Amino acid sequence: MLEATIIGAGPYGLSIAAHFRRRGIPFRIFGRLMDSWQAHMPKGMCLKSDGFASNIYDPDGDFTLRHFCAERGIEYSDAGIPVRLDTFSAYGLAFKERKVPQLEDKLVTSVDRLPSGFRLGLDNGETVTARRVVLAVGITHFEHVPAGLANLPPEFLSHSFRHHSLASFRGRNVVVIGGGSSATDLAGLLHEAGSDVQLVSRRTSLKFHGMPQAGKPRSWWQKIQRPQSGIGPGWRLRFCADAPLAFHYFPQSLRLEAVRRVLGPAGGWFTKEKVMGRVPLLLGYTPERAEIQNGRVRLHLRAADGSEREILTEHVIAATGYKVDLDRLKFLSSELRSKLEVVDGAPVLSSSFESSLPGLYFAGITAANSFGPVMRFAYGAGFAARTLTRAVRKSLARESASISVPRRDELREMKAPEPREKAGAASGS
Numbered sequence: 001m002l003e004a005t006i007i008g009a010g011p012y013g014l015s016i017a018a019h020f021r022r023r024g025i026p027f028r029i030f031g032r033l034m035d036s037w038q039a040h041m042p043k044g045m046c047l048k049s050d051g052f053a054s055n056i057y058d059p060d061g062d063f064t065l066r067h068f069c070a071e072r073g074i075e076y077s078d079a080g081i082p083v084r085l086d087t088f089s090a091y092g093l094a095f096k097e098r099k100v101p102q103l104e105d106k107l108v109t110s111v112d113r114l115p116s117g118f119r120l121g122l123d124n125g126e127t128v129t130a131r132r133v134v135l136a137v138g139i140t141h142f143e144h145v146p147a148g149l150a151n152l153p154p155e156f157l158s159h160s161f162r163h164h165s166l167a168s169f170r171g172r173n174v175v176v177i178g179g180g181s182s183a184t185d186l187a188g189l190l191h192e193a194g195s196d197v198q199l200v201s202r203r204t205s206l207k208f209h210g211m212p213q214a215g216k217p218r219s220w221w222q223k224i225q226r227p228q229s230g231i232g233p234g235w236r237l238r239f240c241a242d243a244p245l246a247f248h249y250f251p252q253s254l255r256l257e258a259v260r261r262v263l264g265p266a267g268g269w270f271t272k273e274k275v276m277g278r279v280p281l282l283l284g285y286t287p288e289r290a291e292i293q294n295g296r297v298r299l300h301l302r303a304a305d306g307s308e309r310e311i312l313t314e315h316v317i318a319a320t321g322y323k324v325d326l327d328r329l330k331f332l333s334s335e336l337r338s339k340l341e342v343v344d345g346a347p348v349l350s351s352s353f354e355s356s357l358p359g360l361y362f363a364g365i366t367a368a369n370s371f372g373p374v375m376r377f378a379y380g381a382g383f384a385a386r387t388l389t390r391a392v393r394k395s396l397a398r399e400s401a402s403i404s405v406p407r408r409d410e411l412r413e414m415k416a417p418e419p420r421e422k423a424g425a426a427s428g429s
Contacts, residue, residue, distance in 0.1 A: 001117055001129045002028055004392060007108050008136035009033045009100075011056045011378040012364040014092065015385040016134055018058035018099040023389055025396065028128065030106045030120075034092035036138050037085060040161045042189050046082035048181050048268040049377055050212060053230035054083045056095045057382035063098055065091055079212035079228075082270045112333045117359060132392060134353075134361045141329055142322040142365065146177070148287045148300075149318055156297050157290075160186050160319035170194040175299060175311060177287060178319035179203040180265030186319050188274030198311070199279050200301065202286040206275070207266040230379035236262065244371040244383050248351055255369060256344055262373050265321075285309060290316065324366050336360075344369060352391030353384060361388060 004020060006013050009031030017029045032039075047054055055064045065083065068091045069076035096103050110121035117131040143159040160182045172195055176187045179201035190197040209232070226233040229241035240247060240262060247255065267275070275281075285301035288308075292298075299311040325345040326337055341348040341356035349370040353361045363384040367375045374380040 001131055002026060003130070003396065004132040004134065005030065005118075005120060005128060005130040006134045006136060007031060007111075007120075008134075008138060008140075008364070009096070009103055010036055010136065010138045010364070011092070011381045012138065012384055013134075013136035014095055014100050014103075015057040015381040016136060016363060016388055017103070018056075018095075019385040019389040020392070021100065021102075022059045023393060025389070025392055028104060028130075029100065029102065030104050030108050030122065032105060032107070033096055033103060034089050036140060036161075037089045037092065039164050040139075041085055042160075042163055042166055042186055043085070044189050044192070045085040045185050046268060046270055047085065047088055048209065049083065049230070049379060050079040051076055051081065051083055052078035053377065053379040054088060055378065055382070056092060056099075057385050058095075058099050059386075063095060068094055082268065108331055110331050110333065111336060113336045113339070113357065132359045132361065132395075134363060134388065135329075135366065136363045137329070137366070138364050139322045142324050143318075144320050144323040145318045146287055146320055148289045149177070149316060152290055152292070152297060152316065156292060156314075157316050157318065160317055161322075163317070166190055166193045166195070169197075169315070172196065173314045174198075174317060175200055175297075175313040175315070176317045176319050177201070178265070178321070179206055179283075180319070180321060181267050181271070182321065183265075183319035184208070184267035184271045184275050186317060187279045188271050191274065191279050197279055198282060198313070199275070200282045200285055200287070200299075200311070202284065203265065204284040204304075206281070206283070207264070208272040209266055209269045211269040231263065231374055231377050240372045241374050241379060244374055244380065245351060245387070247372040248349075248370055252343065255372070259368050259373055263376075282309075282311070322365065324368070326366075346370075351387075353388050354391065363388065 004025060004027040006017050006027060006029040009029065013029060013031060020027045051065055066076055074087055075081055107123040108120050109123050111133060112119045114129065117129055118133045120128040120130065143161045145159055149157055166189055169190055170193055174190055174195050174197045176183050176197060176199050183199060184206065187197055187199040227235060227238045229238040231237050231241045284303050288300045288302045290297055290299050296312050296314055297316055299313065301309045323345065326340060326342055326347060339357055346366055346369040347355045347362050349355055349362060349367055353363055353367060355362060365376050
């Protein structure tokens with residue numbers, strides 16, 4: 001039986017694997033390398049995170065994105081130069097080759113609970129048993145589509161998660177629903193790809209992050225007023241980025257509210273010029289329902305004041321984010337899912353990322369309700385990897401000690417004198 005398995009090969013899975021490998025924890029890791037980034041985000045996109053906050057983490061810290069870009073001659077700055085999607089994907093591949101060479105390109109199709117661990121089924125028919133399972137599945141499985149659109153057939157409706165190449169939309173009429181970075185990125189790139197695209201959002205105005213002042217020194221007062229962090233400027237974000245363990249000890253209701261409200265939908269600063277004045281916007285409207293009419297989608301929208309509006313389009317893309325719901329992880333057995341303690345669809349986790357089932361850990365977006373919004377960013381992978389590794393090493397040490405140290409009853413048996421008659425018989429012979 002393996003000591004640990006890791007499911008997922010994005011920034012979180014790779015970071016945890018690099019830490020396990022460096023600390024000598026036996027493990028296997030399964031998943032498609034950087035799958036969300038390489039197959040489910042549109043070509044030409046840039047990361048919303050700054051360069052210094054877009055690392056994959058190893059204990060030695062000797063292969064950051066800065067190091068990778070320097071090796072490849074790619075333009076880089078800690079802030080002020082957007083990190084391109086293809087750069088980050090290539091960085092993930094290089095990190096895997098250097099730090100996690102044992103990654104297996106296999107999908108886990110089932111996870112069942114055993115009396116002393118877990119049994120995993122792989123897509124090649126192999127069965128693996130492990131004492132611990134770490135789920136770092138990222139946004140896979142959690143795409144959210146508004147109820148008013150869910151009835152549309154897939155040829156007329158898709159989620160932004162489903163699109164990497166946008167070439168098939170050239171010359172077509174498309175409506176993008178949403179107001180965050182996924183929606184603005186997609187709308188801007190569709191426009192550049194030659195689509196007749198329109199953006200619909202329930203928000204009355206679009207928000208974009210401010211452009212970092214790269215290379216420009218900040219005064220001490222500016223640093224005090226709005227300190228920088230791995231997920232954005234300001235004291236609130238600084239706390240969320242640098243103190244996820246303290247966030248974990250907040251009351252549950254406060255944590256859930258913070259995860260909902262902190263870092264609301266907003267596009268990257270570099271996307272603003274691609275959207276504003278270029279893509280038609282219909283703001284302040286929410287899709288109520290939709291139906292197919294003469295080979296097109298008729299969207300029924302409602303404004304906050306109750307007024308209605310209709311749009312005809314060839315295709316609707318829901319760039320409406322992700323919502324964690326463990327029931328969507330169908331590879332986890334129904335018996336296992338029923339035993340997990342869940343709040344608002346997400347697992348309840350200990351301070352070491354362990355769920356209510358001993359030996360089953362969650363990292364990444366599934367841990368956001370426990371450790372805060374930093375878990376939705378690559379920046380949180382470092383904390384997750386360090387914390388999980390410490391916890392597993394302590395667990396292994398306890399198990400080793402319990403095996404090597406005799407129990408008290410064993411010690412009594414070892415020290416107990418032989419019965420008199422047996423001792424006498426022995427001496428007489």
